[in-house]
Amino acid sequence: MKDSIQNILMIRRGAIGDIIFTLPAFYMLKANFPNSKISFLVKDNYAEVLKGFPGLDQVLIIKKRDLASKRISQLWKMSSDLYRTVQQNHYQLAIDFVGHGEHAFFLWLSGIPHRWGSIKTPKPLRQWFYTNYFIRELEDTHLIDQHLMLLEKGGLTRFPVKNQYVIPQENMNKATRLFQQWGLSVQKPTLFIQPFTGNGVAGKIWPLECYEALADYWNERGMQIIFGGGPAEREKLSNVAGRYPVAAGEADFVTSVGLASLASVVVGGDTGLMHAALAAGKRTVMLVGPTNYKRIGPYQHPEWAVRPQSGNLIQDIRVEQVLEATNIAFNDLGI
Missing domain, CATH: 3.40.50.2000 (Glycogen Phosphorylase B;)
Structure with a gap:
């Protein structure tokens, strides 16, 4: 699988602490796929946090205002624009660190072959849309380690954990x-x-x-x-x-x-x-x-x-x- 992965999408729309918790997973992905490009999907009001992720290739933005909109036309345009962007980038692997149902369906609809999800509690339908998932039910295990367990379950090597936020x-x-x-x-x-x-x-x-x-x-x-x-x-x-x-x-x-x-x-x-x-x-x-x-x-x-x-x-x-x-x-x- 590793040889076929050229473009990777990480998803954690917010908040700040939750985005920081994906940092060791980001480094683990870079270590396992040193020649692959990594993008990160995030809400616009949290995009600045990703400046501390060194070597991140692209940041995809979802506008908080659009997500909160009750207008079907605005939500549809946001979803359509995001769908086109994902299609154009040809991701082979997407990791959803929150496990929302709409994320699972969207990734499946986008045709990304490897779709990994971190799910809070068992959701049989949602689990079906992922090709690999991890249920975050370990109460005394840090969320960072549970994210790494998701990547391990997908067959990646867990190198020594790197948790380094680099300030520009x-x-x-x-x-x-x-x-x-x-x-x-x-x-x-x-x-x-x-x-x-x-x-x-x-x-x-x-x-x-x-x-x-x-x-x-x-x-x-x-x-x-x-x-x-x-x-x-x-x-x-x-x-x-x-x-x-x-x-x-x-x-x-x-x-x-x-x-x-x-x-x-x-x-x-x-x-x-x-x-x-x-x-x-x-x-x-x-x-x-x-x-x-x-x-x-x-x-x-x-x-x-x-x-x-x-x-x-x-x-x-x-x-x-x-x-x-x-x-x-x-x-x-x-x-």
Whole structure:
């Protein structure tokens, strides 16, 4: 099969963390098919994340606005345009990392000979449309490893796992300039705080005042502090901005990962930037509430997760726990 594969399509429309979780699978595909072209299908509002996938040949965009449309004509045009693009690219292998029914049918209809799907729960009809599938029911196995199991089941060799998010030099330059504008030094220990999750899921966001207490504690001990966040979160951090540098509204996602990479330790909840920072080689402290830290927590480092000592919401995590975890992280780095 390997000799016949020249064009590969990966599918994960979003969100940021879920896209980052496909990174080791991307490297595994490149190792097994070194001469093949790899494309990635993603929603337009998440396409920027793929800048950290080195050697990705093409990004196919689905507009979020079109997906949300209730107009049959608009949905039909989107589907028709995508169908033509897939046909023109002559993919021999497609890997669907979410396993939606419409994806399975679309890939079958497109005539791609090898169609692999990662399915959340058993779906007999959906499974029929894939030529290879893996059901993600292993509760204590990280999603990254379950994606790799799908590729292994398809006959690919599982080389040593590579989970490396590569920040383009342009974004690193922007991050360095922001450091300078804020009067920070890359030579001094820095704590990067990511206080919000991208989708604002209840029970996953630690109270902002707790993050502020964490920042104040380490600032008093000589650490530089940066608060991250998306453009929409700038207003929420208006009070913080009076005391600490705030990247929200000043740095795009990839540049924010660059800022995190210039920091010593990155702390935050279960959100995309945290997973990207870890893949960029940073020591993270991840606060995990209602979700399974073994399944979605810090990859290959479950000990870096901070969980409630009682209850299962992130709000149940005490400030003292995070202070201890960040102290361990700094000590690990010899700071």
